[in-house]
Amino acid sequence: MDRIILGLVVVVGVPAATVGYVWAFEWVLGRMSYTAAAKIRPWLWLLPAFVLLAFYLIYPGLNTIRISFMDARSTEYVGMDNYQFAFTDPAMLTAFKNNLLWLVFFTGGTVILGLVVAVLSDRVRYETLVKAIIFLPMAISYVAAGVIWKLVYDFQPAGQPQTGVINALLVSIFPNFEPKAWLFNTSFNNPALIFVGVWMWTGFCMVVLSGALKGIPQELLEAARVDGATEWQVFRGVILPLMASTIVVVTTTMVINVLKIFDIVYVMTNGLLGTEVVANRMYKEMFNFRHYGRASALAVVLLLATLPVMIVNVRRFQRQEEIR
Amino acid sequence: MASITFEHVWKRFGDVIAVQDLDIFIEDQEFLVFVGPSGCGKSTSLRMLAGLDEITEGTIKIGDRVVNDVPPKDRNIAMVFQSYALYPHMSVYDNMAFGLKLRKTPKQEIDKRVKEAGSLLGIENLLDRKPKQLSGGQRQRVALGRAIVRDPAVFLMDEPLSNLDAKLRVQTRSEISKLHQRLATTFIYVTHDQTEAMTMGSRICVLKDGIMMQIDTPQGLYDYPDNVFVAGFIGSPAMNFFDVTMVEQDGDLYVDSGTFRLKLPPEKAQAAKPYAGQEVVCGVRPEDIHDREFTPPGIRAEPMTAEVDVTELMGNEVFVYLLTGKKQFIARVDPRTKAKVGKEMDVVFNMENVHLFDRKTEDVIR
Numbered sequence: 182m183d184r185i186i187l188g189l190v191v192v193v194g195v196p197a198a199t200v201g202y203v204w205a206f207e208w209v210l211g212r213m214s215y216t217a218a219a220k221i222r223p224w225l226w227l228l229p230a231f232v233l234l235a236f237y238l239i240y241p242g243l244n245t246i247r248i249s250f251m252d253a254r255s256t257e258y259v260g261m262d263n264y265q266f267a268f269t270d271p272a273m274l275t276a277f278k279n280n281l282l283w284l285v286f287f288t289g290g291t292v293i294l295g296l297v298v299a300v301l302s303d304r305v306r307y308e309t310l311v312k313a314i315i316f317l318p319m320a321i322s323y324v325a326a327g328v329i330w331k332l333v334y335d336f337q338p339a340g341q342p343q344t345g346v347i348n349a350l351l352v353s354i355f356p357n358f359e360p361k362a363w364l365f366n367t368s369f370n371n372p373a374l375i376f377v378g379v380w381m382w383t384g385f386c387m388v389v390l391s392g393a394l395k396g397i398p399q400e401l402l403e404a405a406r407v408d409g410a411t412e413w414q415v416f417r418g419v420i421l422p423l424m425a426s427t428i429v430v431v432t433t434t435m436v437i438n439v440l441k442i443f444d445i446v447y448v449m450t451n452g453l454l455g456t457e458v459v460a461n462r463m464y465k466e467m468f469n470f471r472h473y474g475r476a477s478a479l480a481v482v483l484l485l486a487t488l489p490v491m492i493v494n495v496r497r498f499q500r501q502e503e504i505r
Numbered sequence: 506m507a508s509i510t511f512e513h514v515w516k517r518f519g520d521v522i523a524v525q526d527l528d529i530f531i532e533d534q535e536f537l538v539f540v541g542p543s544g545c546g547k548s549t550s551l552r553m554l555a556g557l558d559e560i561t562e563g564t565i566k567i568g569d570r571v572v573n574d575v576p577p578k579d580r581n582i583a584m585v586f587q588s589y590a591l592y593p594h595m596s597v598y599d600n601m602a603f604g605l606k607l608r609k610t611p612k613q614e615i616d617k618r619v620k621e622a623g624s625l626l627g628i629e630n631l632l633d634r635k636p637k638q639l640s641g642g643q644r645q646r647v648a649l650g651r652a653i654v655r656d657p658a659v660f661l662m663d664e665p666l667s668n669l670d671a672k673l674r675v676q677t678r679s680e681i682s683k684l685h686q687r688l689a690t691t692f693i694y695v696t697h698d699q700t701e702a703m704t705m706g707s708r709i710c711v712l713k714d715g716i717m718m719q720i721d722t723p724q725g726l727y728d729y730p731d732n733v734f735v736a737g738f739i740g741s742p743a744m745n746f747f748d749v750t751m752v753e754q755d756g757d758l759y760v761d762s763g764t765f766r767l768k769l770p771p772e773k774a775q776a777a778k779p780y781a782g783q784e785v786v787c788g789v790r791p792e793d794i795h796d797r798e799f800t801p802p803g804i805r806a807e808p809m810t811a812e813v814d815v816t817e818l819m820g821n822e823v824f825v826y827l828l829t830g831k832k833q834f835i836a837r838v839d840p841r842t843k844a845k846v847g848k849e850m851d852v853v854f855n856m857e858n859v860h861l862f863d864r865k866t867e868d869v870i871r
Contacts, residue, residue: 403557404590406577408604418603422594
């Protein structure tokens with residue numbers, strides 16, 4: 182019963198409070214001179230958003246930074262200990278090395294493949310079908326994708342029936358092929374994980390890049406062809422430069438994406454056998470080892486890593502605003 | 506420099522026939538204009554020549570070389586697009602140099618040619634700018650310059666003036682004509698505007714629904730249109746068409762519309778004789794209808810009277826919209842005319858320039 186009343190209060194009360202807020206400040210502004218009101222009004226509209234941001238983003242952010250300088254239970258300040266752990270612990274070094282691998286190969290893979298698919302599919306009649314298939318993994322959650330690919334990568338010792346699609350295929354094509362433990366063999370388990378990420382995100386890059394490609398007038402490409410350009414030169418000389426800004430946006434989005442990579446690793450290997458990544462380690466410190474200090478320090482490290490990329494993106498948006 | 510040959514060229518888009526059996530020989534250094542209403546196949550013909558659209562059937566030759574399967578880059582053509590299609594990320598200089606760079610032309614040579622073209626077109630001070638910073642007219646020049654520096658065998662232009670304002674269009678029209686004389690190269694020009702066609706072309710090819718209606722010099726098209734379509738398309742204001750009956754009386758032939766009857770001169774009557782008693786279409790250009798008071802000397806004038814519906818004073822002349830029965834027609838008369846709206850007006854037709862067309866086939870009776 183209490184819950185119903187609470188629900189009613191929320192459903193009716195929040196819109197009422199919003200309207201009341203707007204009505205109240207408009208009533209106050211109505212009493213002021215027109216120009217003064219025009220100056221103050223935008224801030225009053227922004228105020229609720231600022232308040233919410235302060236509560237849900239800024240305060241937790243600052244608090245995380247504070248906790249990152251404290252011990253496991255957040256009782257005592259320990260200086261830079263947690264950060265020292267982050268940058269010296271062998272497990273953490275592996276995590277950073279892997280994050281770097283992800284950064285290079287996931288970002289490169291998704292953007293380049295997305296670009297290739299966008300450009301090539303633009304030239305065939307069954308374009309929509311191709312794009313739909315490649316975009317499809319976007320609709321799957323990371324966890325589901327992890328489970329699917331765990332099955333695809335599945336491994337049984339040689340001589341036994343292979344239950345993983347890849348091993349089964351390879352064995353049936355090459356009878357002498359020795360089945361591989363894709364997720365456990367340290368020489369290729371990281372690439373195997375990264376491939377899952379690429380499989381999921383290529384579709385996104387493709388869609389955005391394809392949109393930019395469609396925005397290039399056909400006549401420009403024709404002009405280049407008449408000017409004497411081969412298809413490759415048309416691509417290098419006209420298409421690529423005109424898509425450059427979109428490629429930068431997609432790349433930075435992918436970089437931000439990959440720095441936070443967690444789910445795939447968590448589901449498929451949980452960071453074992455040299456596949457650890459920073460975010461997964463952060464989760465472990467937080468929920469398995471209950472070391473809030475270390476977990477917070479890792480969160481701060483990730484934040485600092487994404488920050489420059491975010492700044493690049495925000496600058497881009499600002500420049501686009503200026504152009505408009 | 507090269508001649509162009511279209512040999513029985515067809516273009517189909519699925520079931521739609523865009524170009525039907527186009528057969529033209531265009532001489533070296535000619536300025537040929539494809540003209541016609543939208544959807545007549547003029548752009549498609551040009552695009553097939555450029556290699557941007559495939560030829561469904563037939564052969565296209567540049568010089569003696571069959572180019573059906575030659576990609577655009579190897580055809581040695583340059584094209585000016587309606588939208589100009591300037592590369593937005595390149596400066597004016599780089600836009601013009603792009604084609605030369607692709608051909609591995611030496612740097613000094615590129616520089617020389619771009620600067621020459623720049624000064625020829627009066628854009629030498631804009632070479633560092635980006636297309637976005639240029640006005641429509643300047644962009645148009647850059648597009649021309651990009652074509653010129655290439656020194657191609659053939660210039661193709663697809664409605665290059667239609668994005669310019671009226672005044673600039675007239676000016677650029679004459680500049681392109683001058684350019685043609687100066688470069689002494691084959692020009693192929695597509696437009697829907699008959700004035701552009703008439704003023705620029707050394708020959709004009711009139712297209713309608715993918716079919717070539719007539720190809721001739723501007724004066725030839727104006728004086729001797731082969732059919733009702735060409736007669737109505739060339740000339741502004743357009744030719745008046747009357748549905749008339751050919752009547753024979755005392756050995757003479759007359760055209761009779763029911764409201765007026767005009768005698769045909771002997772040489773016209775000769776050709777029209779087989780049509781005696783039949784219904785035909787009679788075409789008269791507005792400039793061949795005169796105020797009777799100001800009949801020019803030396804024409805074979807046949808009088809008629811019509812009611813003045815509207816008059817439009819142009820300064821040097823007056824367009825008079827006349828009514829005979831329910832049929833409206835236009836006369837282009839001397840500005841001293843005393844025509845009054847609502848009043849009768851005496852006019853004369855210059856029968857020497859009357860065109861007669863078969864009503865069914867719409868072909869000229871000659």
